[in-house]
Each structure stands twice: as structure tokens, then as C-alpha cells.
Amino acid sequence: MHKSCSLILICALFSCILAGCWDRSELNDLGITSATGIDWSEGRWIISYQVVVPSGMWSGTGGNGSSSQATIHVFSSEGKTIREAASNSNLEIPRQLYFAHTDLVVIGKAAAEHGLADLVETYLRSVEARESVVMAVTEQRASDILKLFVPLERIPGDAINKIMSKQEAISGYFSIVRLIDFARDLYSDSRTTGVPEVNLRGKRDAEAHSELTSQDFFKMTFSDSRLRLTGVSVFKDARRIGRLDLKESFGVSILSAEVKKSIVAVPCPSASSPNGFSSFRVEKNKDESDP
Template identity: 45%
Template sequence: MSLLGRFFMILVVLFSLTGCWNRVELNELWVTAATGVDMMDDGQWMVSYQIIVPSAIASGTGGGSGSSSQPASHVFSVKSKTYNQALSYSNLETSRRIYIAHNRVIYIGKRAAEKGMDRLIDFYLRNTEAREMVSIIITDGLASDLIKKLLPPEKLQGAAMAELIDKESDSLSLFPKVRVYDFVLSMNSDSKSIGVPVAELIGERDHENEKEAESLDVFKKTSTPLKLALTKLGVFQNGKLKGFLDKEESLGVSYLSQKVNNTEISFPCSEQLGREMHSSLTVNSADVKLIPRKTSFHYTMQVRVKINGTLNESTCTKDISKTRTIHDMEKEIGKEVTRTINEGWDKLQELGVDATGFADRIHRRFPREWETVKEDWEQEFKKIELDIRVDARIQRPGLLQKHIGSQT
């Protein structure tokens, strides 16, 4: 081939490799921070999108620092028969295309959760933009109401809620973080159950000042009438919401699910008659071992808990420098952990929901017996008994050897 021919071939190749032919500019997209899903009375889905306003974030006015400031996010809702149709119908209300790849959290309304999560999961696994690492939050009311509420002092409520879930899972372990990916695994497990955090608006509703509180002036106030907070745990079976657990019950389930990282344990001192004054232990590590056992009639789960923590607050009047006093306090901590585990376990057995994943453990331990049990697992699950033993250790009792109010 001549030199001229090679030159023309190179030109043809270069023109065929030109990029950006299918580019989409950022100012043509609405980047989504959070999504809300509700089931309406007419049987249709209402999908709400919390979209980011880039100009408000870039200018620093999204926090409500001036009278001309604008919110950092905007929320609008679309009704449709399917999730993807709602995404398409959004083009009738906005000039920009909804982009859900950066979505941080999905709020699911109570009615939608009771209807079932299978269609939402199908959408997130099938759509090329949707990501399986997005967190799931349940609300006892409408997700469209929750997604509009700000979470001061953050500008983006969706991102703030995702960070709140991460910190709660690491520091308290009351409500474990659940992503779409985790929900998919639970639906394909033997137990087919999982617990999902519930967020609610708490406080007293003031209808007269509600619009003002939801405006940007909320950042100028010392407190808002309604606040967004994690309150309880919603338990699912076969992708459908079955009931709720309170904080204590949820922590007990976290122990049984081996999801306790750090938490706080309040316990009474053994010498107190009324036992109304409590001391506080910050758990630095919690090692939980679950060993299934089988008797001739039913299964037993051995629960062995080892806790190490720091004593951060004490109402005990005895000398903490003495070994006997420390041992007495450790026994009280063990009783408190045992009580918490039993509370969560009793609630799960009442609902008949294996949110602890015991079915998977029994299947692995007794594969042959599982074939005869799995068809009637809900009833078998209610017969399981727990054998709980807690070994609590106070590693750091603090600087004071006696309670500050002690007379001796």
C-alpha cells in the first residue's frame, strides 16, 4: 500500500473513532438523591423523585442563608402502573431526564411494602442505570410525605439519610443497613425474611406553621415541629411487610443476626432496690456465635455472646476498683443482654418471621432433615428454643473508683 493510501486509511479510522456521539450534558439531567414509592387507592403506583438543584449547591444558597435562597433539592411525584412508566411519564413534567444512578435511598410507603417488593426489586435488577447498593427505608405512612422533609443541617435529605443509616449501623446497631442487594439475597434465602429500618416524622404537627417549617427558614429556627428519625424495624417475609419491632426488640434481633458492631447497654446496679438508676456501658466489640442443635422433637439454637466494653456512666455506690464489684456489674450486663435478645425473639416468633436467618443455618447444619422441615418452616420456627449465655467484660471502668455521690 502506498504512503498516500495509508494516510487516507488513518484518516478514516480517526473519524470512525470520534467519541461523544451519544453524550448527555449534565444540564440535561435531573440527578436523583432519593426516591419514594407509594401504593395509591386506585391501585396505581406513585413514585416521588428528590432531584438535586446544582445551582443552589454550587452557589452555597441551598441551606437557607438568605431570603433569596432556593432549596438544594426539588420533589415531584408521578402516578403510573409500573415503576418504569413513572420514570417515562416524568418527561411530561420536566424538561430534563431523570437520572437515578446516583440515588442514595429508596423510601417505601407502608401500603406499597405490604403489597410486595418484588416489582421494585425487578426494576432495580433489570434497569441499567439503577444500582443495587442503594439503601431501603420503610415509612409507616406515605413515602411522598417523608421525602419532602428536610434533615437539617444537611442540604440533601437523601444523602443525609444514607449517612444516618451508615452511622447508626456502626454506633448503635439497632437498625441494620439494608440495601437492594441485601433484600435480593433475603428473598432467595431459606428464611426468605429480613428486617428493614423504618423512618418516621416525630414531634407535634403544627398545621399553621407547617409550610413555614418546611421552607428554607427552617434553618433559622432552633428546632422544627416535625423531625425525621429512625424509629423501628419493619420485618419482611417473601418480600411483603409483616410487622414492626421497637428499638429493644430490634437490638435483640441484631444480636441474633450477628449484626451488632457497637452499641450502648444500660443496666441497673445489683445493690439498688428500686433499680430505677442505670449505668451505661459502651460496647467496643460483640462476638455472637450461633450453633443449631436438634433434639428428638425440635431445634434449639445455642447463642453465645461475648461482650467487651467501656463503663462510661455509673450510678453504683460500691468501690469499682474491687473485682467483686466489677463482676456484679458484668452479671447485670449479661442479664440485660439476655432480656433484650429474648424480647426480640419473642416478637419474631409471634409474627412467625425468621428475620434472624436461622433457616439457612439449620439447612447447612442438617441438610437431610431440612428437606422434611422446609415446607412447614413457619410452624417449626415458632417451636425453636434459645439457649443464651452471655459473657460480658468491662475492660475500662473509667478514672473514678467510686460514684461521685457516694458517702463512703
């Protein structure tokens, strides 16, 4: 009897300290955010969220079917601070935003020139945000970038991430910059860093494409509006102070020994054509100071 009472007491004690499901969140209650956009207008922060629509991702049995619903929904909220803008998002979306899968943050031109100190502080202090998110700057509004569907990919934020990763591995014009890298460079001796730029190219604007579903967009054989990496925005003390085009960015990458692989075209004076060019492949870029 004594042993039974002791066993019951021990079980009761363990039940008090074991983790439970009291704070669980159901999947149907979450809004999975794939990318975030940061804009600045008239003294207020505008935060845009690219939320995945699960029903739009469904492709039918065996992948043969299709869904006419868009795969993402983009909405914006604003506030005097970034935290207030994020809090105000609860006024218009029925689900709790979930940032564990957010891999990209796009910075609009006005926000970049205003300064990103508040953004860095918010990401580094928040337990929900990921400081490993990839950063990109645009000359347009960040919300316009998030609204544009990218061919061959269902989630635009993921597509931009893949374009930047592929460029870094194959072309070497510039390296991917994550928010933690951006914050670290701001505390370096130069307090200067560069962030890749992604911009809209073409005649149609993003608003026209945002009205199309992803299925409609994928059926198009040609799009007048597309996303393209165009260079690097230069920041000092978290504020954008200038820009580098692709050629200048590649030069900086060469000098910094950050090129992993690339193709370089050079003129051929001895060629039959005066405008003849040849190309060679860069397999490795090494700093002379390295052992």
C-alpha cells in the same frame, strides 16, 4: 505516496471505531435525583423523586453568601406499573432524570404491604437504576419523607443516609439494607428480611415544612416535625408482615452478631437508688460458631 495513502486509510479506520460524543447529555439537561419514594394507592404506583436544584446549592463567594431557593424539588408521577410511573415523569419535568447519585429509596406503608417484587425486578433489570441504593420503610407516605428538610444538611435524602450509617456504626440497633441485600434475602431459605424504618415525629406535618426553603428551615432553632429511625419492618416474600421496635431490633442484631459498637444500659440492684442504672460499651459482637 503509497505510505501517505496507507496512513490516511488507517486513520479513517480508527475514526470509525473510536468512541464519540454522539449520545452525550449536557449537565443542564439532567435532573440529578438524590432519593426516590415508592407509594401505592388505589391500585397504582406513585413514584416520587427528590431532584437536586443546583442553584439552591450555591452559597456565594467563599461560602459567605446564601441562596433563598430550596435545594431540592420533589415531584411525583403514577402508573399501573413502576416502569409506567417512571415513564410518566417525562410529562411534567423538563430534564432527564439521572439516577447515578440516587442513594436512597423510601417505601411507603401501603406499598410495603402490597409487596415489592415489582420494585426489585425493576431495579435489577434497569441499567439506569442502582441496586446498591439503601432502603427504608415509613408508616407515612414516602413522598412526605422526601419533602421534609433535615437540619444541618442541604439534601434530605443524603441526610437520612448519613443518619442510618451513623446508627449502624455507633448504636447497632440494625444494619443498613441495600436493595441487592433485600433481593438476596428473598431467595434465602427463610425468604425473610428486615428493612429499617424512618418516620416523622412531631406535631407539624411535612406539607407545612415543604413550603419552606432550605435556608428558612436551617434558621429555625427548633422543629416540631423531625425524622427518626424507629425500628425494622419485617418482610416475607417481598411483602411486609410485621414490625420490630428498637429494642427488638437490637436483640436480633445481637443474635445475628451484627453489632459493631453500641452502649447498653443495665440495672444496678446494689445502687443507692432503686432505679439506678449503669452502662457498658459493646466493642465487638461475635457469633460463637465463628472461629
